[in-house]
Amino acid sequence: MTSARRAPLVAIAVLAGPVLVGGGYSLAASLGLVGAGSSGFTVATWLELLRAGETWRSVGWTLLTAGAGTALAFAAAVTVARGAGGSLLARQLALIPLALPHVAGALAALLLLGQSGFLSRAAHAVGWIDGPAEFPAMVYDPAGIGLTLAFAWKEFPFLLLNAIAVLDSRDRTLEETARSLGADASQTWRRVTWPLLWRGMAPAVIAVFAFLVGQYEMAVLLAPSDPLPLSMLTQERAVDPDLARRGAAHALSLLALLLTMVLVVVHERVTASDAGGHA
Amino acid sequence: MAVLSASTPRATTRRTILRWLTAIALPCGAVACGAAAGDRAGEDRLSREAGAADVAALDSLPWDSVVARARGTTVTWRMWRGDPSINAYVDGWLAPQLRERFGITLEAVDGQGAELVNALVVEREAGRTRGTASLLWINGETFASLRRERLLAGPFAQRLPNARFVDSASAIIARDFEQEPLGFESPWGTVQFALIYDSVRTPTPPRTVAELRAWIVAHPGRFTHDQGFAGATFLKGVMYALSGGVATFAGGFDSARYEAGRDTLFAWLAGVTPSFWRRGETYPPDVAAMHRLFANGEIDFSLSNNQNEAVTKARQGVLPPTVRALVLRDGMIANTHYVGIPASAPNAAGAMVVADFLLSPEAQLEKAKVDVWGDGTVLATHTLPPEWRASFAALDGDPRAVPRDTLTRYARPEVAPAYHERLLRDWRRRFRTGGP
Numbered sequence: 001m002t003s004a005r006r007a008p009l010v011a012i013a014v015l016a017g018p019v020l021v022g023g024g025y026s027l028a029a030s031l032g033l034v035g036a037g038s039s040g041f042t043v044a045t046w047l048e049l050l051r052a053g054e055t056w057r058s059v060g061w062t063l064l065t066a067g068a069g070t071a072l073a074f075a076a077a078v079t080v081a082r083g084a085g086g087s088l089l090a091r092q093l094a095l096i097p098l099a100l101p102h103v104a105g106a107l108a109a110l111l112l113l114g115q116s117g118f119l120s121r122a123a124h125a126v127g128w129i130d131g132p133a134e135f136p137a138m139v140y141d142p143a144g145i146g147l148t149l150a151f152a153w154k155e156f157p158f159l160l161l162n163a164i165a166v167l168d169s170r171d172r173t174l175e176e177t178a179r180s181l182g183a184d185a186s187q188t189w190r191r192v193t194w195p196l197l198w199r200g201m202a203p204a205v206i207a208v209f210a211f212l213v214g215q216y217e218m219a220v221l222l223a224p225s226d227p228l229p230l231s232m233l234t235q236e237r238a239v240d241p242d243l244a245r246r247g248a249a250h251a252l253s254l255l256a257l258l259l260t261m262v263l264v265v266v267h268e269r270v271t272a273s274d275a276g277g278h279a
Numbered sequence: 280m281a282v283l284s285a286s287t288p289r290a291t292t293r294r295t296i297l298r299w300l301t302a303i304a305l306p307c308g309a310v311a312c313g314a315a316a317g318d319r320a321g322e323d324r325l326s327r328e329a330g331a332a333d334v335a336a337l338d339s340l341p342w343d344s345v346v347a348r349a350r351g352t353t354v355t356w357r358m359w360r361g362d363p364s365i366n367a368y369v370d371g372w373l374a375p376q377l378r379e380r381f382g383i384t385l386e387a388v389d390g391q392g393a394e395l396v397n398a399l400v401v402e403r404e405a406g407r408t409r410g411t412a413s414l415l416w417i418n419g420e421t422f423a424s425l426r427r428e429r430l431l432a433g434p435f436a437q438r439l440p441n442a443r444f445v446d447s448a449s450a451i452i453a454r455d456f457e458q459e460p461l462g463f464e465s466p467w468g469t470v471q472f473a474l475i476y477d478s479v480r481t482p483t484p485p486r487t488v489a490e491l492r493a494w495i496v497a498h499p500g501r502f503t504h505d506q507g508f509a510g511a512t513f514l515k516g517v518m519y520a521l522s523g524g525v526a527t528f529a530g531g532f533d534s535a536r537y538e539a540g541r542d543t544l545f546a547w548l549a550g551v552t553p554s555f556w557r558r559g560e561t562y563p564p565d566v567a568a569m570h571r572l573f574a575n576g577e578i579d580f581s582l583s584n585n586q587n588e589a590v591t592k593a594r595q596g597v598l599p600p601t602v603r604a605l606v607l608r609d610g611m612i613a614n615t616h617y618v619g620i621p622a623s624a625p626n627a628a629g630a631m632v633v634a635d636f637l638l639s640p641e642a643q644l645e646k647a648k649v650d651v652w653g654d655g656t657v658l659a660t661h662t663l664p665p666e667w668r669a670s671f672a673a674l675d676g677d678p679r680a681v682p683r684d685t686l687t688r689y690a691r692p693e694v695a696p697a698y699h700e701r702l703l704r705d706w707r708r709r710f711r712t713g714g715p
Contacts, residue, residue: 036400036428054712116575132577133500140561224561225506226712232564239393241420241700243428246397 023257030251037243045247054233055252061227063259065144066212069151074205076152077159078197081167091164098157106218109150113138139222147222147229151215155208159201166200167193199271206267210260230256329409330432330624337628342440348628350382355626356618356633357390357398358416361567364591368652372645373636381632388412392421392508399430399621410623413630418616419456420696422464425619432620434462435631441638446659452615456693457531464617465634468646469655470585471613471686472512473604475570475592480601481579488520488609495551501579503556503572505563506711509584511703512612516691518544518702520609525691532697541705548710562711574598580605584614586686587653590679594650604681606689613690615657640667649677655686 029035032042049055080094097105112118120135129135138146170193178188216231223229228236230252237249337345354377360366366387374385388411390398395415402410417425425431436442445466447453452466460466476484485491495502504510519525522540552559556578563569566583570592573581581598583589589604618637620630636642640663643656660671675683693699 034404036396036424054708057712114575114577116572116577132575137557140557140563142560220564225564226561228711238397240704241393241424241696242704243393243396243424 019257023254026250026254030247030254032247035246035250037246039244045251049248049251049255054228055255057227058230058233059255059259061144062213062230062256065148065151065229066209066215068144068148069155069212070205070209072148072152073155073159073208074201076156077163080160081163091160094160095157097154098161100154101217102154102215103217103221105154106150106221109146109153109218110139110221113146113149115139140224142224142226144223147218150218150222151212154218155212159204159208162201162204163197166197170196170200202267202271206260206263209263213260214256328403328432328622330413330620330627330630331622333624333627334432334435334620334631337631338435338438342438345628346381346632349626349632352382352626352629353384353386354414354629354633355386355388355412356414356416357395357412358387359391360387360389361391362652364595364652365654368646372651373642376642377633377636381636383629383632385633391416393424395421396424396428396430399425399623400428402623403430408623409625410621411625412621413624413626414633415619415621416467416616417464417619418614419693420699422455422460422617422619423458423696425621426458426463430622431463432622432624432627433464435620435627435634436460436462436465439465439631439635439638441635441640444640444658444662445638446657448659451613451690451692452657454692455615455617456696456699457529458696460617464619465638466615466657467618467637468643469613469615469657470587471606471655471690472509472516472584472611473582473586473589473606473681474513475573475581475583475589475598475602476579476605477573477599478601478603479599480576484603484605486605486608488517488607491607492547492551495554498579499554500556500558502551502554503559503562503569503578504582505565505569506707507565509566509569509582510562511699511706512584513582514544514548514706515694515699515702516607516610516612517547519612519691520607521547524610525694528694528698529692532695532701537698537701541702544702545705545709552710559710570597585653586611586681587649587655590649590677591653593679603679606681606685608689610689610691612693613686614693640664640670644670644674647671647674649674649680653680 025034029038030045032038032040032045080090100108110117114120115132115135115137117139120129120132123129123135124131138149174196175188175192178192183191214231215229216235219229219232223232234249234252234256237245237252240246240249337348340348356369358369369385369387374387377383377385390412395417398412399410415425422431442465445452449469451469454460455464474484485494504513518540519528521543522528528536528540556572563572566581569578569581572578574597583604586604586606589598589602592598593600593602618630618634620627620634624630638658640658643658644667646652646654647656656671658671660668663671
C-alpha cells in the first residue's frame with residue numbers, strides 16, 4: 001500500500017479517534033464502570049434518564065431552538081446570496097458576525113434584547129413601556145426567542161459563505177437549458193437552482209445544526225432554566241455535588257451525539273440514494 | 280433447576296455486554312482496569328501517591344526543613360477563578376509575597392467544586408500517582424466527595440505554625456458542613472450569606488423572612504434567586520427559619536427531618552414564587568446574572584455568599600454606590616472555605632508553606648480589606664499580637680459593610696452536605712421544572 005493511499009486512513013483515525021475514545025469512556029462511565037462515583041455495572045443511570053420527563057423536555061427544546069436557529073440562518077443566507085451575492089460590500093458586511101466569538105455574540109444579544117437592554121430602553125424612552133417587566137421577555141424565556149435569534153445571527157455568515165460558494169460553482173447550463181425549454185424565473189429557481197443549492201449546502205447545514213445542539217456559551221447567557229438546554233443539563237449533572245450523578249452527564253452527552261449522528265446518517269442515506277437514482 | 284436456567288443466560292448476557300463494552304472502550308478499558316486494580320490494592324495505592332506519601336514523610340521533619348524543601352519550587356493551586364478581586368489578591372499580592380519570602384512560584388489555575396473531584400478521579404484512573412495540582416480550594420460537599428474518594432493528603436493542618444491563631448472555638452470554622460476536617464483541610468476564610476439591596480430604591484428593606492415574604496407579595500416581579508450554589512444557600516436559610524432554626528437539621532442528615540423541612544419550605548415557596556421575577560417560571564443561572572438584573576433595575580435584590588460582596592462590587596462600579604448588604608434576623612448561613620492538598624500533589628512541602636502563609640496575619644488582613652476581597656478572617660484576632668489586633672479592628676471602616684457583631688449574632692452554621700444536595704435536587708424538580 002502506498003503512503004498516498006494510507007494517508008486518508010490516518011486522517012480518519014486522527015479525526016475519529018478522539019470521538020471513539022471519548023465516546024467509549026462516556027459509555028463506560030454511564031454504565032458505572034469508570035469515573036467518579038462509579039460503583040460497578042448498572043443500567044439504572046440510563047433507565048432513569050430515559051424515563052425522566054426533564055430529559056425529553058430538554059432534548060425537544062434543544063432540537064427546536066437549534067433547528068429554528070439553523071433554519072433562520074439558512075433562509076437568510078440563501079436570500080442574501082441570491083440577492084446580494086455579487087456585491088462585495090454586502091458580502092463583507094454580512095461576514096462581521098463570523099469573526100465574533102459565540103460568547104460575545106450572546107452578550108450582544110443580552111444587551112440588545114434583555115428586558116433592561118437597548119431595545120427595552122429605547123421603548124421606554126419613547127414611552128411605549130413603563131418598566132423593564134413590560135418589555136417582552138426574549139432572554140431566559142421559555143420560548144428561547146433570544147437564543148434562537150442569536151444562533152441564527154451567529155451562524156448566518158458561515159452559511160452565507162457556503163451558499164455563495166455553491167452558487168458560484170454551479171453548472172449554469174442546467175438553468176439555461178430550463179430557460180430555453182420555457183421555464184420562467186421562479187420555475188427555474190424552484191426546479192433547478194434550489195435543488196442544486198440545497199444539495200450543496202446540506203453538509204454545512206447539518207454541521208451548523210449539530211454545533212447548535214451542543215452549544216453551551218450562548219445557552220448559559222440566554223437560555224431559560226426550564227426547559228434547560230441539553231448542554232446545560234449535561235454540565236449540571238457533571239458538576240452535581242452528588243458524585244453518583246456523574247454517569248448521567250456522560251449518558252446525556254452520548255444522547256446528544258446520537259441525535260446529531262442520526263441526522264448525519266439520514267443525510268448519507270439520502271445522498272447515496274440520490275446518487276444511485278441518477279446513475 | 281428453574282433457578283439455574285433462569286440465572287445462567289442472564290449471566291452470559293452480562294458477560295457478553297461486558298465483552299462488547301471492553302471492545303468498544305478499549306483505550307479506556309486499560310484505564311478502568313488500572314483504577315479497579317488500584318481499588319483492590321487499597322492502602323497500597325495511597326502510599327504510592329506522591330502527595331500522601333510526602334505529607335506523611337514531612338510529618339517527622341521540623342518546619343524549617345519543610346520551608347527549605349519548598350524553596351525554589353512551584354505550587355499549582357486549583358481554585359475558583361471567577362472573581363477579578365480574588366484573582367487580583369492571589370496573583371497580585373500572594374504570588375509576589377510567596378516568591379519574595381519563600382522562593383515559591385505560585386500558579387493559580389481554574390477548577391472548583393465538582394470539577395476538582397472529576398479532574399482528580401480522572402488523573403487517578405489514568406494511573407498517575409503524581410498529578411498537577413498541589414493545593415486545592417475546597418469546602419463542604421467538595422471536601423466530603425474528596426474524602427469519600429480518598430483523594431486528599433493529610434493530616435497536615437495542625438502542624439502549620441500559623442494554625443495556632445485559628446479561631447477554633449468558632450463552630451463555623453472548626454466544622455465544615457458538620458464534618459470534622461481532621462487536619463485534611465486548613466481554614467482560609469469565612470463568608471456569610473447576605474441579600475443585596477439598593478438603599479435608594481428600597482429605603483426600608485425587609486428584616487425577617489416573614490417581612491421578606493410580605494415584601495415579595497407586595498412587589499410582584501421584583502425578587503428572585505439564582506439556580507446555583509448561592510440560590511440553594513438562600514433556600515436552605517429560609518428552610519432553617521421556617522422550621523425552628525438550624526438546630527432542627529443539626530447532627531447529620533436525617534431524611535425525615537429533611538422532608539418535613541423541605542415540605543414547609545416548598546409550601547412557603549408555592550405562596551411567593553408567583554410573585555417572583557417572571558412569575559418564577561425561569562431563574563437566573565448564577566450570581567453574575569443576578570447582579571446584572573439587579574444593577575439594570577429588573578429586580579430589587581441580589582444575593583451573595585459573601586456579606587462583603589455588596590461593598591466590593593460597589594467599589595468596582597459593578598453595582599450602584601448606594602447598595603447595602605442585608606442580613607435577615609432569622610439568621611444567615613455562614614461557612615468557611617479551606618485549602619487541601621490532593622493525595623497526588625507533586626509538591627506537598629510547597630503546598631504546606633503556602634497554606635501556612637495563607638493563615639498569617641498579614642495575608643488574612645490583606646484579604647479581609649473590602650477594597651481587596653472582603654473575605655472574613657479565620658483567625659481569633661484577640662489572640663494576635665497587639666499591632667495586628669489594631670489593624671483588624673480598623674477594618675470595620677466602610678459604612679456600607681455589615682458590622683462584625685451583627686454578622687456574628689445572626690451567623691448560622693451549615694448542616695450536613697446531603698441537605699444541600701437533596702434540597703437543590705428537589706427544588707429543581709419541583710420549582711424549576713414546575714413538576715408535581
